Amino acid sequence: MSANKLNIEGIMLFEQPFARVPYENYRKVFRASQKNIEKELTAVQTAANDIAKRAKSGSSSSEDAVNALDSMITRVETLKRKLADLQSSSGASTIGVMRERFKHLSSVEGMQASSDPEFARWADTRLDRWLVDWSLRNGKEKTAKMIADERRIERLVDIELFSDIRRIEDALKQRSCTEALTWCSENKSALRKVKNTLEFDLRLQEYIELARVGKNLEAIAYSKKHLLPWQESHLPQIRQASALLCFPPSTTCSPYKRLYDLSRWNTLIQSFRLAIYNLSTLSSEPLLHLAMYAGLASLKLPACYDPQTKNVDCPVCDPSLGKLAEEVPFSHHVNSTIVCRITGKIMNEDNMPMAFPNSGQVYSREALEDMAARNDGIVKDPKTGETCEFSALRRLFIS
Ligand SMILES: [Zn+2]
Known part of the structure; x- marks a missing residue:
């Protein structure tokens, strides 16, 4: 193999x-x-x-x-x-x-093999798909459409799904559950299968809004029709909702204050997004991030988070990718690949690691040779400031 x-x-x-x-x-x-x-x-x-x-x-x-x-x-x-x-x-x-x-x-x-040029083309298309996915998830629909159109991958990306998501989320932002409830009824059996209760949360919100404007009779009728069918699984919430009618929106009594809290709408938006991702088996994070986690985990070293030892060519040392790498484990290859902190190049038998005699700091032969050539044979450790003749450096052998 x-x-x-x-x-x-x-x-x-x-x-x-x-x-x-x-x-x-x-x-x-x-x-x-x-x-x-x-x-x-x-x-x-x-x-x-x-x-x-x-x-x-x-x-x-x-x-x-x-x-x-x-x-x-x-x-x-x-x-x-x-x-x-x-x-x-x-x-x-x-x-x-x-x-x-x-x-x-x-x-x-x-x-x-991954060296197959066909595969390189395939992976390019995949990267384009992931870029579209990333753009769609971050509300950059125009960018997504442009990439899809330019790369002719309209049928390989889910622009429509995300415009549906945006339409429903916009309605929720305007405090209307109608669109989201329609989506729930279109996907009723699938939602039931995964025991998702988004519909109840939406119904409860519509009920709360009736209570907020003092339409108590309508709220009671609404509860009978839309909340009671959930009593097997949501009886405590339904009881609390009934009691809500005794409290004005200005109440300081905490459970009811929470029900009236407008931030519930943001929670609904998040629950909706999770539900629709779940039904489509979409991860909650962009695919691009998931793919990058794998790569970042193989590069990540403790040194990446120390400003003194950051490496110019290491993606994890880059602040934005480093942020993404925060959650991934450190590489297991801490000792098997040594990268020069000056040039970012891998040190091996062709580009030997060399250590300063006192500080013991290690850099690549190429970097030090270059430094010596520019300084009459004198090298300076960028970290400790130690200086010495190039010839005084210790060669290290990689075992
Ligand atoms: Zn790094």
Whole structure:
């Protein structure tokens, strides 16, 4: 096995949402079709039973029967048109997206090594996808669209999903739960499967808003209709909500003060985002960050966080990437790669590490030779200020 053999399994670990998002979209098309079929066919069945019943009792004329049949035919024709519309408006394009994404994924399976130029191109596209993902998550939709358009990867990125997210979040920022509740009902069974209770939180918020403006009767009716169905799992919250009607929004009584707190809207936005990421198996952090964690963990050394020992060429020493690396563990290769703090180059038998006689500070031969050449053979330790002849330096051997 060659050292740079591709780790296909590792690559695929990142790709679950890539396949999942269009699948969820298609599931929605499928559900909508199914609902339409059920609704129209039930109506046709009822009409047919009705004709049969009336014919038996002799209470209908043949003209009535013909009219009833006509309306049944109209229903079925409408159904056919609706299904065709669904298929052409979103069904076909979603299938196209799925096909293209699977093609993109399966192409990497044929590649043998990371040195394969095909793989370099594939990884470039992947990086573009991650940049789009990062931009979308950070509200930079224009940038995302520009990258997607320029690199022709519109079908490989989830711009629509994120514009949905933005639309629903904007509504929540305007203190309206309507859009988010519609999303919940579209994804009811999937949310139930993962025991997500976003819908209850939204309902409770609508109730609180009724209480806030003193519409107590409406609040009670609302609670009966929308909160009580949750009593099996949320009875304490429902009880507390009932008591809320006795307290004005200006109350200082802490549980009720918390319910009236407007920061609940921000919590709802966060819960919504987590719920929609969860259903699409999207990580809560940008994929770009996750991919970088892996790389940063292999480079991170304690020295990266010491201003005295920062290395110009080390990504982790860079303040912004270092911030990202805060959460990742230190590299296990502390002793196997030694990097020169002056040049940022790896020290090995071709570029030996050399130590100052007193301070013991180690730098690469190249850096010290360069320094000596510019200073009449004298080298100076940038850390301690110790100076000596180049010839006085100790050579170190890497074992
Ligand atoms: Zn570093």
